Amino acid sequence: MTADSARSDQGSAPPPPTATGKGPGRAANGHRAWFLVLPALIPILLLSVGPLLYGIALAFTDAQAGRTDPTQWIGLLNFQDLLRDTLFWESFRIGLVWAVAVSVPQFLLALGLALLLNQNLRFRWLSRALAIVPWAMPEVVVGIMWRLVYHPDAGLLNETLGTHRDWLGSLSTALPAVVVVGIWARLPQVTVTLLAGLSNVPRELHEAAAMDGAGAWRRFRTVTWPAIRPIALAISALSFIWNVNSFALVYVLTGGGPGGRTRLPMLFAYEEAFRYGQFGYAAAMGCVLVAVVSILLAVHLVARLKGDDDT
Amino acid sequence: MSTRLTARRRRMGTRTARRRAARTGQYLALLGYLVFLAFPLLWLVSTAFKPPRELASLHPGWIPDHPTLDNFRQAFDEQPLLRSAGNSLIASLAAAAITVVIATPMAYVMARHHRSPLSRAATGWIVVSQAFPFVLVIIPLFLVLKEVRLIDSLSGLIMVYVVWSLPFALWMLAGYARAVPRELEEAAAVDGASRARTLISVTMPLLAPGIVATALFAFITAWNEFFFALVLLKSPQKQTMPVILTHFIGAEGVADLGPLAAASLLATLPSLVLFALIQRRITSGTLAGAVKH
Numbered sequence A: 001m002t003a004d005s006a007r008s009d010q011g012s013a014p015p016p017p018t019a020t021g022k023g024p025g026r027a028a029n030g031h032r033a034w035f036l037v038l039p040a041l042i043p044i045l046l047l048s049v050g051p052l053l054y055g056i057a058l059a060f061t062d063a064q065a066g067r068t069d070p071t072q073w074i075g076l077l078n079f080q081d082l083l084r085d086t087l088f089w090e091s092f093r094i095g096l097v098w099a100v101a102v103s104v105p106q107f108l109l110a111l112g113l114a115l116l117l118n119q120n121l122r123f124r125w126l127s128r129a130l131a132i133v134p135w136a137m138p139e140v141v142v143g144i145m146w147r148l149v150y151h152p153d154a155g156l157l158n159e160t161l162g163t164h165r166d167w168l169g170s171l172s173t174a175l176p177a178v179v180v181v182g183i184w185a186r187l188p189q190v191t192v193t194l195l196a197g198l199s200n201v202p203r204e205l206h207e208a209a210a211m212d213g214a215g216a217w218r219r220f221r222t223v224t225w226p227a228i229r230p231i232a233l234a235i236s237a238l239s240f241i242w243n244v245n246s247f248a249l250v251y252v253l254t255g256g257g258p259g260g261r262t263r264l265p266m267l268f269a270y271e272e273a274f275r276y277g278q279f280g281y282a283a284a285m286g287c288v289l290v291a292v293v294s295i296l297l298a299v300h301l302v303a304r305l306k307g308d309d310d311t
Numbered sequence B: 001m002s003t004r005l006t007a008r009r010r011r012m013g014t015r016t017a018r019r020r021a022a023r024t025g026q027y028l029a030l031l032g033y034l035v036f037l038a039f040p041l042l043w044l045v046s047t048a049f050k051p052p053r054e055l056a057s058l059h060p061g062w063i064p065d066h067p068t069l070d071n072f073r074q075a076f077d078e079q080p081l082l083r084s085a086g087n088s089l090i091a092s093l094a095a096a097a098i099t100v101v102i103a104t105p106m107a108y109v110m111a112r113h114h115r116s117p118l119s120r121a122a123t124g125w126i127v128v129s130q131a132f133p134f135v136l137v138i139i140p141l142f143l144v145l146k147e148v149r150l151i152d153s154l155s156g157l158i159m160v161y162v163v164w165s166l167p168f169a170l171w172m173l174a175g176y177a178r179a180v181p182r183e184l185e186e187a188a189a190v191d192g193a194s195r196a197r198t199l200i201s202v203t204m205p206l207l208a209p210g211i212v213a214t215a216l217f218a219f220i221t222a223w224n225e226f227f228f229a230l231v232l233l234k235s236p237q238k239q240t241m242p243v244i245l246t247h248f249i250g251a252e253g254v255a256d257l258g259p260l261a262a263a264s265l266l267a268t269l270p271s272l273v274l275f276a277l278i279q280r281r282i283t284s285g286t287l288a289g290a291v292k293h
Helices: A002-011 A024-058 A077-084 A086-117 A124-131 A139-150 A156-161 A174-198 A203-211 A216-244 A248-253 A265-274 A279-310 B002-048 B052-056 B070-078 B081-112 B117-129 B134-147 B154-179 B182-190 B195-224 B227-232 B241-248 B257-285 B287-292
Strands: none
Touching: A024 A279, A024 B081, A024 B117, A024 B134, A024 B154, A077 A279, A086 A124, A086 A174, A086 A216, A086 A265, A086 B002, A124 A174, A124 B002, A139 A156, A139 A174, A139 A248, A139 B002, A139 B241, A139 B257, A156 B002, A174 A216, A174 A248, A174 B002, A203 A216, A216 A279, A248 A265, A248 B241, A265 A279, A265 B134, A265 B227, A279 B134, B002 B257, B052 B257, B070 B081, B070 B257, B081 B117, B081 B154, B081 B195, B081 B241, B081 B257, B117 B154, B134 B154, B134 B227, B154 B195, B154 B227, B182 B195, B195 B257, B227 B241, B241 B257
16 A cells, blocks of 8 residues: 555656646657557567467367367366366365465565574675575576485485485475475575565664564564565565466476376476377366466455555 | 662673574574575585596585596587577577567656556556466467477577566566656756657666666576476477476486586576676565565
C-alpha cells in the first residue's frame, strides 16, 4: 500500500511541458510512445503470449510428435487421463514437497543471513562476496558440483562422514539430498533481496526501540519485519514459483531417479513431450501447473493486501 | 553509593557478557554459512586438478598431492568444448544485444508514463511471466520453430532467449530510467533541443550504465541457460556449453570426474567474472528496487 501511494505521488508531480503536457504535444508524444514500445511488444506477443495461448490450446488436442494424420480437438480427454495418471500425481506431490522443503528453509536461512550480514561483523565482505557465487553459476554446474560432493566413492560428504552411501541413488536419501542442493542454489537471490530490504529499515527507529529496552526479538518484530515485509512476501512467492518450475538442477543430479523419487513435474512433462512425443498431454500437465501456481500466488497476494490493511 | 555502583557495574558486566555471547553466536553462524557455501565450490576446484589415481583412491584429500592440468586437456578431447563455448558466446552476445536494444525504448516509456494502461499491462505481464511453467511455452515454441525450420539453430535459440530475458530486462531498465531526473530532460527541452536530441544526448548517457548492467545480466542468463537449449538444439556441433557438460555424464550416470569438474569450472568462469563486475548493480537495482517503487 505504501509502495503504491509512493508511486502515485511520484506520478502526480507536475508533468514537464514537452513530455506529457496537455494539447497537441501530448497526442504526438503518445504516438511516439507506441513507436518506442513496438520493438519489444511484437516479440513478446509473437514468442511469449502467443505460444502461451497456443500451449493452452494444445492441452485440448491429441497433438503428438511425428504424427501423420491431422491433430484433433479432443476436449477434456487429456485432463481426464491426467486425473487417472497416478505417476503424474506422484510427481505432482513430489513437486509440492520439493517446493515447500526448499522454499521454507531457504527463506528462514536467508532471513537469518541477511540480518547477520547487515551487522558490523568481520569477514562480512568475504561472506557477501561468496554469497553471490551460486547465483552466477550455471544450474548445470551446480548440479555437477553437488554430484561430486555426493559421489559414493570420491565424494566430499562420504569422505567427511566416513560413510559409503550413494546419497543420490538410494530411495530414502535422494529427495533430501536434492533439496539441500535446491536450498544452496538460490540462497543468494533470497538473501541479497532481503538484505536490500533491510536497508529500508529506519535506523533511528531501531535505536529508539533499543533505548526503550526492547529486546532483539521485539525489535525485529516491531521495527525490522514491518519494513521488509513487502520484499519478504515478494521474494518468498518468487522463490516458490522458481522451485515449482525447477528443471536443470534435478535433471543433472538424478534425472528424476531413483525410481521416480525426484521426478519433479517439469521433468515428467519434459519426458512426456520430448521423449515420448505426447505434446498435447504434456501441455495439459503444464496447464495444471499454471493453475496451481496461480491459485497459490493469488492466495499469497490476498494475504499481502490484507496484511497491508492491518498496518 | 558504593553498593549501587557495584550493582550497576555488575549489571553492565552481564550485559557485555551477553553481548559477547551473542557476537560469538553470530560468528559461529557466519562460519557455518561460509562452510556451507564454500565447501562444494572448493571440492569442485580440487576435483578439477586431481589426477585420476587420486580420484580413484579411497580417501581423496582436499588438496591434490600432484595437481595436474590433464583434466582440462582431456575435457577438450572428450567433448567439443571449444565449439560449444563459441555457440554459447554467440547466443549470449546476440541475445544480450537484441534484448537491450528492444527493451530500452519500452522501459523508458514504462518509466515516464508508468500510469498508462500500456505500462500497467507490461508490469502485469512481467509479474505473470515469472510464473510461466516453461513446458507450457516450450512445446508450442518447439512446434512453431520446427515449422519455420529454426529448430537446431542458434537463431531460434537466440529468439527464445531474447523473449525470455525481456521481462527482467524491462524491470531493471525501467528502474534505471526512473532514476534519470526529468528536470534534466526538461532543461534540454527549454534550451530548444528536440525530443530525439534530448533522448540521445541527455537521457542515453545517464542510462548507459544501467543498459550495460542489463546487457551483462542478459548475457549471463543466456550463458547459463539449459532447458531451452536442451530442447531446441539436437546436433552436438550446435549445442551450447551447459548441454555439452551433461554429455560428460553418461547415460548410466558414470562420469570421468576430473574432466567433468574441469569443464564445469571453465563454463562458470565467464559468468562469474561478469557477475562480479555488476554484482552491486544487480543486488541493489533489481527486485528490491522494483518492490520499493
